Amino acid sequence: MSELDWQEVETIIDEVLDLPQDQHPAFIQKRCKNNKTLKIEVTQLLNSIFESEGWLDNPSTYKKEFYNELGNEIESITEENSLIGKKVGSYSIKSILGEGGMGTVYMAERDDKKFDHKVAIKIIRHGRATQSNIQRFKREQQILANLSHRGIAQLFDGGVTDDGFLYIIMEYVNGMPIDEYCRKYNTSIDDKIELFKQVLQAVRHAHENLVIHRDLKPGNILVDQSGNVKILDFGISKLHQEEDASLTQTGARLLTPKYAAPEQIKETNITTATDLYALGIIFYQLLAGAFPFNFEDISQHEIEHIILKKDPSSPSSSVDSITLKKKLRGDLDAIVLKAIRKEADQRYRVANDFLSDLENYRKGLPVTARQNSVQYRSKKFFQRHKQGLATVVGVILLIIGFASFYTWRIAKERDQARFEAERAEQVKNFMLQMFNTGNPDMKSYAGNNATVNDLLLAGFHRTERELNDQPKIYIEMLSAIGDALSNVDAFETAKEALTKALNRSITHYGEKSLQTANIHSHLSSYYHEVHKYNLAEKHIRKAIDIKIQLYGDNSPELAEPFAIYASNQFLQSQYQKAENLFLKSDSLKKRYHKTDNISYHVTLANLGETQLFLGEYGLAEKHFKKALSYFKNYYEHSHPEIARTKYRMGLLYHRTSKHKKAESYLLEALEEFIKLYGPNSSELSASYGLLARNYRVLSEWEQAEKYALKDIDLTKSIYGDSSVIYAKSVNNFAIIQKAQGNLQQAKNNYEKSLAIYRSKMDSTNPDLAIPMYNLGDVLMDLGKYSKAQKLLKQVITIDKLRLGEKHPEVGLDLNKLGSILMKAKKYAKSDSIFTKAKPIYENHFPQDHYRIGEFFMNYGLLKYHQQNFSISEKYFSKAVSIFKKNFNDNDLRIQKALSYIKNIKERHHKR
Incomplete structure (x- = not known):
């Protein structure tokens, strides 16, 4: 907050405290007028004063003490203002930089003329010179003396003025609060991260010296004109592991509500995680331009309840820009939300962990804030080595499916909980080993040289060699790897893996089991790829029949098989059957609220393509747009589903005679495909x-x-x-x-x-x-x-x-x-x-479709040859009107139609 704003807030607070409490809201509304920010600051500060625990526990005593202190401060205002122009050591005070709850900060210049040097001098107010405040002031001197870091304002000196004022002389920072700096210079997300890393480095230094700041907020974090961060105001800092009752005694709590951690509200143990919570709120504010919680026009009690109980929304959900949503969704959301978790032991415990996650984000490596799953770690690997790897994502998604299955089994069969958990961990570790540089099956692999086939074939051979005596894992691994191998056109090995998985599943689980049904689904997808549609249909029908026997004909388990069966019918040009099956799948997913996921929107895009081929262009466009919007928001980078849906949009607009629109989508799709697969891909x-x-x-x-x-x-x-x-x-x-x-x-x-x-x-x-x-x-x-x-x-x-x-x-x-x-x-x-x-x-x-123009042209020609010239001219004119909406005026179709019209008119004139 600027100096003028702070003075205005304090002036209004002074005035409102002279009034009966029931008149406070109306007075604040009148004084603040339309200044919403001013009203919020006044309201929050007033709530902080009167609704703190000391006020609630003993309001009469506390209020008396408060007014006594307030009176002392008012009496000392003239005296303190008179400090401007006075000397403190070798410095002459020039102006007030700001005022806080304990003292005033002045800008001073060295006056011995030896060299130019500006400093900030903090002087404790007479009215605030209580024993506890003097103790805190001395503590700040001690703390700053022990901290030496470029990101922390440096302490130069301290002592007592001739008039008896306690003071410390600090480095003068000519800068602005970090949030104001980012707004003013419209910094990018990447620049904000780099700036915030400076803050973390400075806080790390303080923590390493056993100092917890306890009141980190943008106003205490300045950025100078060179883009360097400086942290100020260690006035309420706590030496780690030191108990100090004076800092938590009954009375107004020394914190800023917007950035206060749950443990500060509850007045329990303060740790380094408390500072990291405040930094998480600040980071959220920088990224999203908003706070995770809305504290506007609510009481202190309600604020505290929100901090203690309400889960924050993600930063990406707080922004309107689609581009910014995509940038924040995923790693950055996870990093911020980890920093501001309610439980201190679930946050970053040290600043270095926070820093490491931001550095990993920058490098495209996994971050600890995200679940340490095969899916996530593999996704980061694919992003770093995207060429040739995108299609193998199916393996990882299937492994996650296995993990979901294990979770369900654990809930259903409590006696097997330990076994299932161990099995899930074993699958995860097995998959991670496929990416290990020491894997003998990938001799050339050194982190970036393995192809998709290398990884999958290595997994296939390892499964055969090492897991043959563990049927459950063997079946699941071969099924997943076989499905992925078919996606990368390694058809021979894919068929071998899937066939072995099916045979072992029938032996181990039975012919009518869920596991066997799922492998039939994978085999159906394989036979799609090799254009053996009859075999594909045979396997998917088996999968559907098994699941109907197991779960009934309205089970959510049928949604995916119906979608696969629909694709089978689509590939055989059975579009009406395909549409009916896609709609069945869609209905089941909606019924069981399974629509907020990738699988649903892939099915939706496939339904749209089917409707496109059925000539249901309006429905097709609706479904394409919905799917494309979801894909763009979901995926952080180029992805096959984005490219495919753009291609389909291009086909739709080509067929509906919107050729320039079609061109735009098709060129975008082509660019996406080249990014994903290179310039020589079948895609x-x-x-x-x-x-x-x-x-x-x-x-x-x-x-x-x-x-x-x-x-x-x-x-x-x-x-x-x-x-x-x-x-x-x-x-x-x-x-x-x-x-x-x-x-x-x-x-x-x-x-x-x-x-x-x-x-x-x-x-x-x-x-x-x-x-x-x-x-x-x-x-x-x-x-x-x-x-x-x-x-x-x-x-x-x-x-x-x-x-x-x-x-x-x-x-x-x-x-x-x-x-x-x-x-x-x-x-x-x-x-x-x-x-x-x-x-x-x-x-x-x-x-206005050009095809109707072609029809009118042909029908006009027929009538011309039948010498029905009036009808002929009518259809030629209609054709010209439509062609002109689609093509340039010199298009041959337009010229041909016009020549016939001219000929008809000449015939009529001769008559």
């Missing part, structure tokens, strides 16, 4: 392909070709030139060739793509519809109408079967078939097909 293929299609629609041909060719090169190098994924890339490039008029080249590439598809799939596979549609499209442009018509009829049959007769994809198919029939001059059949397509377009696409 980039879909982003390259969709960017190419999006730029094609925007007629940005150079960009379209660039990304299409990147996609082809990538998929060929990873999967080979006979894979379906490579065929998709070739198909994508052919679309661009066709759009640029290179019809024969496009036809050749479509045929190449379709041949690969047919060699890998049976004739009923819905994925065949994509290359068949595109080949039919280019055959139409080449005048091969019969072949084109045959292909499009097959496509319509496939899409109706998998998507339903009213799906937007079926609308596109009908539009293309109508166009083929029109070019073949089968106008009546064409009109019939367009009539079927029209309501699908109108019901499923936004009114």
Whole structure:
């Protein structure tokens, strides 16, 4: 608080104490007017005076003593002010720096002209010269004399003035309170941490010299113009392990409520943890710009109750900025909350521990404030060595799942508590050993050289070698490692690990056990990865059947299997079935309040993607946005779920004709994928392909070709030139060739793509519809109408079967078939097909979607060929209006429509 503010507070306090107590609130409100900060300070100081234990225990005696002291101070004001201009030793007092509960601090300058030197001189007030205060004043002299640290204001001298005032001469600090400094210079979180580390270093020095400050607050921690911290005011400090009844005797307690620890409120033993509590409050204030507790307009009793009983919210929950939330969530939240725990023995016991955690945070190492779990320690390892490691997180999450299972077992089977606890610890230690530099299975590993496969294969072999005689741990480890190996494409070993885990689980737990069901789920995920969807479905159905038998058909245990089964159906293009299963999973998680977690939001994003393919664009967007917001807040760095959801948003906006918005999300997704997996990962293929299609629609041909060719090169190098994924890339490039008029080249590439598809799939596979549609499209442009018509009829049959007769994809198919029939001059059949397509377009696409423009263009052409020119012009005009909302004015589609309108008008004019 500034000098002027403090004087105003004391003036108001002086005035209010002259009034009856029932008039205090109204008077304070009148004097403070709209100054909320002033009102808070006055109210808190008044409460501290009148509601302290001495006041409550014996109000009449205490009040009399208080007014006597107050009167002495008022009588001495003139005398003390007269000290300005007087000499203390070699120094001349120039001005008042501040006033506290025991004395006044002056700025003084050396007046012997030998050199310029400013100091701070603290002089005890006459009215406060009680025996206990004199004792405290002398104590401060003693304490400061024993402390020599750059972060603590230095003691130069002390004694008694000629007028009988006790004084000490200290280092003058030309600075401002640490919180004001951070606000004024808008310091970053990292800069605040570095500043706070200076505070901890100074407090550590005091503690090492057996000194506890007991009143740490921003006003006692100044930052000078060079950014150096200085701690002031050791006036109520306590020498550690020294008993001093005078400092805790009945009377006004010497503390600042906002920063007071529970033990200070209860007046129990004060330790170094007391100072660290105050520092935790200050650190919270610096990071969040707020206090962990709201003490506004409440009594001292209520303040004390909050300090003793109420748990603080985390710093991240006290800020509005999403970026700042992400920065604080996790380590910094944990560090702050550990420092301000109610129980002193649960806080940091020494400043060095606090410092170590902040240093570990800076280096990306684990901090002691977080639970010392495999999940957490591994997460920090992955952040330091992110390249290639992100996908192995599944192992660690599964281990945490095991720990949760153990906890449940302990609660259910109390007789096995010790055994289960030991088993959980054994699993944890086993996993940590996988990261040990001495592991013989990872000879090249020295903390940063191991690949994901190195770590997982080492774990697999260690499990086989060391845990074969411990079936429970053996099953759990192989199941977790096998699941993770499939995530990093080590499919052969993944299958071996999961199969061994399943066989041992059936033998040990039984065929209808929870453990066996969970391994069936992992095997289902494995078979998804290798595109063996029938086997994937077989295993997930077994998992679901087992869990229904064990728990019933409304158990929360079914939520995850339903989600896995839904993904299986999605990958087979059974979108309606997938949506129903995702909704079942969603319903169970909501019913059992299991929605505030990553698993729920991953399922939500998958549901959104399913709804996107069903043409339910509004629902898809809603679920994507909710999932993406959660992922951004949850993960501290780039993460696959963030990248995937951004890609899905890009696909959504591409399909809803918001191409610039799509471009933005797709480029962000691509950047995230490259950060996570490097420039040659299979994860980039879909982003390259969709960017190419999006730029094609925007007629940005150079960009379209660039990304299409990147996609082809990538998929060929990873999967080979006979894979379906490579065929998709070739198909994508052919679309661009066709759009640029290179019809024969496009036809050749479509045929190449379709041949690969047919060699890998049976004739009923819905994925065949994509290359068949595109080949039919280019055959139409080449005048091969019969072949084109045959292909499009097959496509319509496939899409109706998998998507339903009213799906937007079926609308596109009908539009293309109508166009083929029109070019073949089968106008009546064409009109019939367009009539079927029209309501699908109108019901499923936004009114200004470019696809509706294409439909209007085609229907206008049909009416033109039928010489129904008035209707034709109407549809051409509609097409132009929509195209202009999506493309530049020189787009070929716009120019073509305008040329037909011009031709129609000329025909009409000639008539």
